[in-house]
Amino acid sequence: MKNHSRVVVIGGGVVGCSVLYHLTKLGWSDVMLIERAELTAGSTWHAAGGFHTLNGDTNMAALQGYTIRLYKELEAITGMSCGLHHVGGITLADNTARFEQLKAERAKHRYMGLDTEILGPEEIAKLTDGMVNLEGIIGALYDPLDGHLDPYGTTHAYAKAAKMGGAEIVLHTKVIATNPTKDGWEVVTDKGTVTCEHLVNAAGLWAREVGAMAGVYLPLLPMAHQYLVTDDIPEIVARGGREFPHVMDPGGESYLRQEGRGFCIGFYEKPCEGWSIDGTPWTWGQELLQEQFDKIADSIEFSYRRFPALQRAGVKRVIHGPFTFAPDGNPLIGPVQGLRNYWSACAVMAGFSQGGGMGLALAQWMIEGEVERDPRGFDVSRFGTWTSPGYTVPKVIENYQMRFSVSYPNEERPAARPFRTTPMYQVFDGMNAVWGQQYGLEVVNYHALPGEPRYEEPSFKRSNAWEATRQEVMAVREGVGINEVQNFGKYRITGPNARDWLDRIMAGNIPKPGRLSLTPMLAHSGKIIGDFTVSCLSDHEFQLTASYGAQGWHERWFEQNPMEGVRVENISDARSGFQIAGPNARELLSRVTRADVSAEAFKFMDVKRLTVGMANCIVQRVSYTADLGYEIFTDHMSVRHLWDTLSEAGRDLGLRPFGMRAMMSLRLDKWFGSWGREFSPDYTPAETGLDRFIRWNKPADWIGKAAAMAEKASGPKRKLVSFIVDAKDADVVAWEPIWLDGAVVGFCTSGGYSHTTGKSVAMGFLPADRVEDGLMCEIEILGERRPATVHLAPLWDDGGRMRG
Numbered sequence: 001m002k003n004h005s006r007v008v009v010i011g012g013g014v015v016g017c018s019v020l021y022h023l024t025k026l027g028w029s030d031v032m033l034i035e036r037a038e039l040t041a042g043s044t045w046h047a048a049g050g051f052h053t054l055n056g057d058t059n060m061a062a063l064q065g066y067t068i069r070l071y072k073e074l075e076a077i078t079g080m081s082c083g084l085h086h087v088g089g090i091t092l093a094d095n096t097a098r099f100e101q102l103k104a105e106r107a108k109h110r111y112m113g114l115d116t117e118i119l120g121p122e123e124i125a126k127l128t129d130g131m132v133n134l135e136g137i138i139g140a141l142y143d144p145l146d147g148h149l150d151p152y153g154t155t156h157a158y159a160k161a162a163k164m165g166g167a168e169i170v171l172h173t174k175v176i177a178t179n180p181t182k183d184g185w186e187v188v189t190d191k192g193t194v195t196c197e198h199l200v201n202a203a204g205l206w207a208r209e210v211g212a213m214a215g216v217y218l219p220l221l222p223m224a225h226q227y228l229v230t231d232d233i234p235e236i237v238a239r240g241g242r243e244f245p246h247v248m249d250p251g252g253e254s255y256l257r258q259e260g261r262g263f264c265i266g267f268y269e270k271p272c273e274g275w276s277i278d279g280t281p282w283t284w285g286q287e288l289l290q291e292q293f294d295k296i297a298d299s300i301e302f303s304y305r306r307f308p309a310l311q312r313a314g315v316k317r318v319i320h321g322p323f324t325f326a327p328d329g330n331p332l333i334g335p336v337q338g339l340r341n342y343w344s345a346c347a348v349m350a351g352f353s354q355g356g357g358m359g360l361a362l363a364q365w366m367i368e369g370e371v372e373r374d375p376r377g378f379d380v381s382r383f384g385t386w387t388s389p390g391y392t393v394p395k396v397i398e399n400y401q402m403r404f405s406v407s408y409p410n411e412e413r414p415a416a417r418p419f420r421t422t423p424m425y426q427v428f429d430g431m432n433a434v435w436g437q438q439y440g441l442e443v444v445n446y447h448a449l450p451g452e453p454r455y456e457e458p459s460f461k462r463s464n465a466w467e468a469t470r471q472e473v474m475a476v477r478e479g480v481g482i483n484e485v486q487n488f489g490k491y492r493i494t495g496p497n498a499r500d501w502l503d504r505i506m507a508g509n510i511p512k513p514g515r516l517s518l519t520p521m522l523a524h525s526g527k528i529i530g531d532f533t534v535s536c537l538s539d540h541e542f543q544l545t546a547s548y549g550a551q552g553w554h555e556r557w558f559e560q561n562p563m564e565g566v567r568v569e570n571i572s573d574a575r576s577g578f579q580i581a582g583p584n585a586r587e588l589l590s591r592v593t594r595a596d597v598s599a600e601a602f603k604f605m606d607v608k609r610l611t612v613g614m615a616n617c618i619v620q621r622v623s624y625t626a627d628l629g630y631e632i633f634t635d636h637m638s639v640r641h642l643w644d645t646l647s648e649a650g651r652d653l654g655l656r657p658f659g660m661r662a663m664m665s666l667r668l669d670k671w672f673g674s675w676g677r678e679f680s681p682d683y684t685p686a687e688t689g690l691d692r693f694i695r696w697n698k699p700a701d702w703i704g705k706a707a708a709m710a711e712k713a714s715g716p717k718r719k720l721v722s723f724i725v726d727a728k729d730a731d732v733v734a735w736e737p738i739w740l741d742g743a744v745v746g747f748c749t750s751g752g753y754s755h756t757t758g759k760s761v762a763m764g765f766l767p768a769d770r771v772e773d774g775l776m777c778e779i780e781i782l783g784e785r786r787p788a789t790v791h792l793a794p795l796w797d798d799g800g801r802m803r804g
Helices: 014-025 058-078 096-112 121-127 151-164 204-213 293-306 308-312 351-368 389-401 425-429 466-478 498-505 548-560 585-592 636-649 660-668 705-714
Strands: 004-010 031-034 089-093 117-119 139-143 168-170 175-180 185-189 192-201 221-230 246-249 254-259 262-267 315-325 332-335 342-346 433-438 441-447 480-484 488-494 516-522 528-538 541-547 567-570 575-581 607-612 615-620 629-635 655-657 718-725 737-740 743-754 759-767 776-781 784-790
Touching: 004 014, 004 185, 014 031, 014 151, 014 342, 014 351, 031 151, 031 192, 058 096, 058 151, 058 351, 089 096, 089 121, 096 117, 096 139, 096 737, 096 743, 117 121, 121 139, 151 168, 151 351, 175 204, 192 204, 204 315, 204 342, 221 293, 221 389, 254 293, 262 293, 262 308, 293 308, 315 389, 332 351, 342 351, 425 433, 425 441, 441 466, 441 480, 441 660, 466 480, 466 655, 466 660, 480 585, 488 498, 488 548, 498 541, 528 548, 528 607, 528 615, 541 548, 548 567, 575 585, 575 636, 585 629, 585 636, 607 636, 615 636, 629 636, 660 743, 718 743, 718 776, 737 759, 759 776
Parallel strands: 004 031, 004 192, 031 168, 089 246, 192 342, 480 655
Antiparallel strands: 089 139, 117 139, 175 185, 185 192, 221 262, 221 315, 246 254, 254 262, 332 342, 433 441, 480 575, 488 541, 488 567, 516 528, 528 541, 575 629, 607 615, 615 629, 718 759, 718 784, 737 743, 737 776, 743 759, 776 784
């Protein structure tokens, strides 16, 4: 074992070997993998080995497609067999909601280039030779790419390909400590010490323990998972070598595939259990857990009814072993905040569906500085530093239990909640708040009307929140609404070089004292990694506001781009307050401060320090509601006083709290984009219209300038546009395909219902050369193509209310 390597990967499962291979594929040959036992020891060796592309996150689905296509490449490179079986996969729907979800997924696949198909019962019966009991089955989604492989052979193919690219693999070597150094990391093992520039934690079942060596808590938990392999089944033998397709039966919490001349069937049972909750023993290796038929008894009984041939088959063996989950079921990949060149490659529970894509993404991140696709769905930063084992355990168990449950766009899952709350939680809870959560924080979605349940029914269509949301929207438009601003990410930037730093890190104008500006923050590739409000409080003090859920993502970027003479503080939970919006907003503000807040004295995009009631506040005149509005920030301890002051003064002005459901409707009236929907690392400023906020001629060499200037010169190939949709009882959510001249030419980024105008609306991308006001097209919603018209002007108000 050599004593230095550019990269050390800890862990020899399929993910660690994939990372190692992709590093060599992208040009880094001085890389090493250290494994405490043999390759695949841990959870890889006992995996069922299935792979599929179906995933609600389009970027994850695309990377899963990459993973599956990669296997033939690995076989060609190494001459080794991955044991590939492309048998196709069928996901059954036994209720309307499940079928709607599958139709929505099929719609996404249209513009992703995935060749999936919706099947009816007769087609399912034909593909399965009648071996599936179709009682209650409405339809299914068929994916020809689905299949299974040999976990051992595939992992060793990754390893051989990596070694062919120059990588070193060290087995039977236990990592004892990881210590940061001036230039990277020191990896101490029981056979010596290796120094490296980059350290990758791909330790699987031991990722928590390896993370703890560097002072990192990774929110993941191993779950005990069980599947069965049967004896020969006559019906399978009779197929004469035609392999049976994968069948996922969400209603029965099971997945089934052919194994030899029998079946392999696994379960995501409700009475599940976490494994080694307080830490994985170092002595654990290629062992299995004791079989537990009792916890899967109901699932087995259901599967016997769905697949009658199982009733006549004996059980050849039971595989019961642990594998790891993050709280939301997606991997934890990327640079770990606060640690230089420390990379996470953990919690990839679907290793043979996702391992190749995750290895590619991490290698791109390490070598090129960013990922080709928006990584936020699997980025380790999405859990920030606020998680704890007390949060992770119930959340992982919930995710496991709901692995095959229908996933609704408006669903709020209850485990580990409430956890993080603001001083207003009890007040709003007493006002019938229906809660959502963002980055662990409880946020009001809407306030249930008297006599209504404090629960939003999960649905792909308009929900029971409709009327309450409508009333909150109209309260803003006709009087004045109030909404907490806790769910903004907030940063205090100070120091003699604060302006210079902001001019470099932001593409837009950095305002003068007393003014604010809107600006995109770009990666070196020119893609959007943030959209910010920059408020200048003095020459050496600024406040930044952005998405609350992007704190880990943004803080990490700030850390990676430091400057002498600049201090960056995350004050997201230290500074809070309210926004007030509507025609009576100015009158309300004038009642609670002695300052002059007239239109002449307090202009649109002004920011001032004011005393409101007894609270020292930062007040800025800007509004995401497209109406006259103000954002009022104060310290956390003054929030309740600020609420009492505003609510008392606004009693006769129609003051009414509104939540995020209303906010998302209000912003559509002005076609305001939203972070994570219209603005994300998949898109550029020129594509989304954020280029209007770029200050092209400022002297600073801002990050992303070269790429943005090049796109400005050539023009974008697609443009974000807005639509009025002839919808029925379901509005656009996101990812719905846009049809023009009988072909899919784009997709939606978000949509909803404009309660102000009574219209169903959407935003999405069209080819730039086809964009014109009034263009007629179609948007596919839940499998039905609905007429839509491009509408480029604001739906409501020309800016007079907001700016006047």
